[in-house]
Amino acid sequence: VGRRRAAVIGAGHTRFGALSEGPRELLRSAIDQAVESVDRGLERLAIEEAFLGTLGFSGWQLGNASAIVAEEARVPGLPVVRVENACASGGFALREGIRAIESGQRDVVLVAGLEKMTDVPSSRRRYWLGVSGDTEWERMAGLTFAGVYGLMASAHQKEHGTPPEALAEVAVKNHEHGFRNPNAHLRKRITREQALASPLVADPLRLYDCCPVSDGAAALLLAGEEIGHRFTDTPVPVAGAGAGSDALALQDRASLTRLAATRRAAEEAFKRAGLERSAIDFLEVHDCFTIAELMALEDLGFAPPGGAAELELSGATRLGGRLPVNPDGGLKAKGHPIGATGTSQAYEAFVQLRGAAGERQVAGARSVLAHNVGGSGASATVTIFSTR
Amino acid sequence: VSRALPIAAVSLVWPAGRLDGNPIDGPDEDAFTLAVEAIERLPSPAPRRAIARLRPFGGLPPRLVGDLAEAVGCPAAHVDGRRPLAEVWEALADRPSRGREDSEIMVLVCPSPAFPEPSQEANSAALAILRASDGTRRVMGPAPGPDDTDPSAVPPSALHQLEIDPGETPLFRRDLLGAPGEPAGSAMWALSFWSALTDRSGKPLVLLAGPSGAEALFGLTGAAPAAFGEIPPRPDGFPWKDRTAWLARPSEQPPTLSEGAYVPRPTYVAQRPSRWRLAAVRCSNCGRITFPVRSHCRHCGRTETLEPIELPHRDLRVEAMTVVHQGAQPTEFDRQAAATGSYAVVVAEAASDARITLQLADAVPSSVRIGDRVDLVLRRLIPMEGEWRYGLKAIPSPSAARRTGGGP
Numbered sequence: 001v002g003r004r005r006a007a008v009i010g011a012g013h014t015r016f017g018a019l020s021e022g023p024r025e026l027l028r029s030a031i032d033q034a035v036e037s038v039d040r041g042l043e044r045l046a047i048e049e050a051f052l053g054t055l056g057f058s059g060w061q062l063g064n065a066s067a068i069v070a071e072e073a074r075v076p077g078l079p080v081v082r083v084e085n086a087c088a089s090g091g092f093a094l095r096e097g098i099r100a101i102e103s104g105q106r107d108v109v110l111v112a113g114l115e116k117m118t119d120v121p122s123s124r125r126r127y128w129l130g131v132s133g134d135t136e137w138e139r140m141a142g143l144t145f146a147g148v149y150g151l152m153a154s155a156h157q158k159e160h161g162t163p164p165e166a167l168a169e170v171a172v173k174n175h176e177h178g179f180r181n182p183n184a185h186l187r188k189r190i191t192r193e194q195a196l197a198s199p200l201v202a203d204p205l206r207l208y209d210c211c212p213v214s215d216g217a218a219a220l221l222l223a224g225e226e227i228g229h230r231f232t233d234t235p236v237p238v239a240g241a242g243a244g245s246d247a248l249a250l251q252d253r254a255s256l257t258r259l260a261a262t263r264r265a266a267e268e269a270f271k272r273a274g275l276e277r278s279a280i281d282f283l284e285v286h287d288c289f290t291i292a293e294l295m296a297l298e299d300l301g302f303a304p305p306g307g308a309a310e311l312e313l314s315g316a317t318r319l320g321g322r323l324p325v326n327p328d329g330g331l332k333a334k335g336h337p338i339g340a341t342g343t344s345q346a347y348e349a350f351v352q353l354r355g356a357a358g359e360r361q362v363a364g365a366r367s368v369l370a371h372n373v374g375g376s377g378a379s380a381t382v383t384i385f386s387t388r
Numbered sequence: 389v390s391r392a393l394p395i396a397a398v399s400l401v402w403p404a405g406r407l408d409g410n411p412i413d414g415p416d417e418d419a420f421t422l423a424v425e426a427i428e429r430l431p432s433p434a435p436r437r438a439i440a441r442l443r444p445f446g447g448l449p450p451r452l453v454g455d456l457a458e459a460v461g462c463p464a465a466h467v468d469g470r471r472p473l474a475e476v477w478e479a480l481a482d483r484p485s486r487g488r489e490d491s492e493i494m495v496l497v498c499p500s501p502a503f504p505e506p507s508q509e510a511n512s513a514a515l516a517i518l519r520a521s522d523g524t525r526r527v528m529g530p531a532p533g534p535d536d537t538d539p540s541a542v543p544p545s546a547l548h549q550l551e552i553d554p555g556e557t558p559l560f561r562r563d564l565l566g567a568p569g570e571p572a573g574s575a576m577w578a579l580s581f582w583s584a585l586t587d588r589s590g591k592p593l594v595l596l597a598g599p600s601g602a603e604a605l606f607g608l609t610g611a612a613p614a615a616f617g618e619i620p621p622r623p624d625g626f627p628w629k630d631r632t633a634w635l636a637r638p639s640e641q642p643p644t645l646s647e648g649a650y651v652p653r654p655t656y657v658a659q660r661p662s663r664w665r666l667a668a669v670r671c672s673n674c675g676r677i678t679f680p681v682r683s684h685c686r687h688c689g690r691t692e693t694l695e696p697i698e699l700p701h702r703d704l705r706v707e708a709m710t711v712v713h714q715g716a717q718p719t720e721f722d723r724q725a726a727a728t729g730s731y732a733v734v735v736a737e738a739a740s741d742a743r744i745t746l747q748l749a750d751a752v753p754s755s756v757r758i759g760d761r762v763d764l765v766l767r768r769l770i771p772m773e774g775e776w777r778y779g780l781k782a783i784p785s786p787s788a789a790r791r792t793g794g795g796p
Binding site for chain 1: 649650659680708709710711715719743744758759770779
């Protein structure tokens with residue numbers, strides 16, 4: 001519509017999991033892969049600015065973590081902005097990169113997401129995850145995120161009769177998808193019976209309803225769409241991006257079963273993209289817990305309130321179905337290195353829309369929506385990529 | 389009547405190790421929360437603010453006296469927290485003929501020896517006495533009625549040491565909140581007082597433990613306290629009286645680190661009106677409620693139209709519920725999770741637009757479902773910065789056996 005658009009010209013992704021590499025190595029690997037993926041090559045010094053999404057990898061480099069992006073990208077003096085919105089840090093970093101391009105201020109930017117979580121004691125990890133939600137009321141009541149999503153799941157079940165089998169189906173599907181993704185943390189298939197029999201973590205959520213804690217990094221190179229063809233014949237345009245927020249604590253929100261942040265982000269992204277929901281070929285949604293995927297389908301407008309369970313149980317969201325959801329395995333199976341999740345979703349969009357996703361390829365995919373949530377829904381981004 | 393006591397009699401009531409018998413139902417009670425509960429249970433002939441004084445006796449540290457007043461919404465008068473029992477007794481006998489005309493609440497607080505140091509040890513009790521301006525006196529403890537009296541809980545050897553004839557069946561307050569036969573530690577003297585105040589039999593009452601050890605042995609007849617004897621020095625030279633210091637001696641326990649539920653003390657203190665008494669504001673512009681208290685209306689943004697209100701503590705509706713299982717708790721709750729295995733957390737609606745996130749207390753999680761009604765009680769939350777943090781928890785509403793919910 002006359003405005004300048006951004007396009008992804010390269011993307012890199014480390015394995016997700018409990019990795020031996022430290023944060024610098026992970027970052028370097030993701031950036032190097034992104035640079036190497038640029039078909040006609042990219043002179044690193046052409047990168048004008050970078051954005052880093054990270055929660056602060058368990059606190060041992062909390063402040064000023066951006067500096068290592070310039071170091072590991074080997075672009076001395078590169079201005080870098082660290083973006084933090086809990087689990088949506090990567091999505092918001094991406095959004096800042098998109099804005100830098102769309103505004104005309106930059107032609108080429110780097111967006112990286114990074115987290116290193118498995119090298120600290122679990123108590124410290126719980127802390128770093130915990131303080132990304134409401135401390136004053138939720139933590140003080142003895143809740144971590146599993147508990148907060150457990151509350152939402154209980155209300156969703158009460159309101160809509162959401163069956164446990166629908167939660168289990170999300171886990172089974174995403175494990176099946178993750179099995180086909182070489183970068184995934186949990187590459188194993190599970191059965192619905194296994195999911196339903198796994199230990200309770202926070203009722204009604206069970207172990208298989210929860211994503212793992214992972215290390216990993218994912219990096220993207222963005223350029224102005226009109227110059228994208230200098231770098232590759234197949235840039236992946238960002239059709240539209242949106243973001244939103246809601247109260248930090250669940251108790252202060254209008255609804256316990258819907259995320260207003262997601263709805264607002266989706267509304268903005270679709271408006272900017274000028275696309276209908278029917279144009280979307282598959283979704284990358286924020287499934288930190290299985291209930292979150294159901295709520296995402298409803299809040300993004302792909303199912304009516306309470307209707308996501310039926311959509312999942314129909315098989316429509318599996319690879320090969322009408323609307324595949326999380327073909328990369330989602331947070332559930334691919335893993336959830338907090339700050340890297342948003343950029344990892346964009347990596348998946350890049351690979352899928354270029355037809356390079358191998359065993360997990362969504363046939364003929366041309367438009368994809370990526371949805372990244374901070375905490376229990378205090379912030380969210382929605383980004384639509386489209387080659388249409 | 390005063391005579392030296394055999395050391396064995398004292399040792400019986402002042403065990404060499406920590407008191408293992410936990411007279412407190414649940415890990416979230418202590419002298420402070422029990423005092424609040426005792427006061428809340430008092431029949432209230434007048435609004436709290438009309439009561440002139442709150443006079444705490446016993447072992448409540450001065451810092452917590454003001455906190456207690458804040459928790460129950462009543463002005464406080466500071467009274468030395470370590471008064472001898474005899475003085476407390478005289479205060480109880482005090483009549484309005486002495487010129488006092490206002491209503492007054494007196495609270496006997498019997499903290500755990502380690503209190504208020506964050507410790508898992510409970511052994512606390514409290515009772516509240518409302519003395520109305522007309523001279524009537526109402527006594528309320530944190531646990532129901534005096535029918536729990538159990539003479540069989542008296543260790544016979546202790547009676548023998550005290551030269552009391554067991555056949556006389558002295559009135560003895562069994563631990564009201566815990567297992568029969570366990571020493572109730574510091575709790576015992578408040579419970580004994582309660583017995584004495586509510587008992588009309590005139591039989592002697594033997595108090596087997598006191599808050600500091602110095603009051604370890606008292607006989608009460610329902611009229612005035614009488615010391616049975618002076619307490620001999622401990623063989624190890626450690627003063628009996630300073631049981632607190634004895635229990636607080638350096639141990640292997642690592643300090644509690646904040647790992648997820650850290651709220652700095654100034655923020656916690658500023659929030660206490662909302663956290664303890666459900667202080668909220670109602671906006672006269674849009675008519676809606678903002679909880680916890682904020683400087684602006686959460687709904688319309690106005691600042692000059694807010695009137696302070698307190699939300700009800702009774703019959704809140706459960707809107708969401710989860711049970712946090714081992715490993716899914718913030719680290720501060722590790723000890724609670726280890727002790728209880730799991731605990732339930734609910735989101736309850738106090739009023740339209742006003743929800744609060746609370747742990748469920750005094751009930752197995754499966755006994756509460758979405759749609760049920762709960763009441764709120766003040767309980768311990770977690771130790772933080774060397775003190776207990778307190779907040780409201782939910783208990784199933786006794787007035788609502790009427791279950792409004794249903795469903796899956």
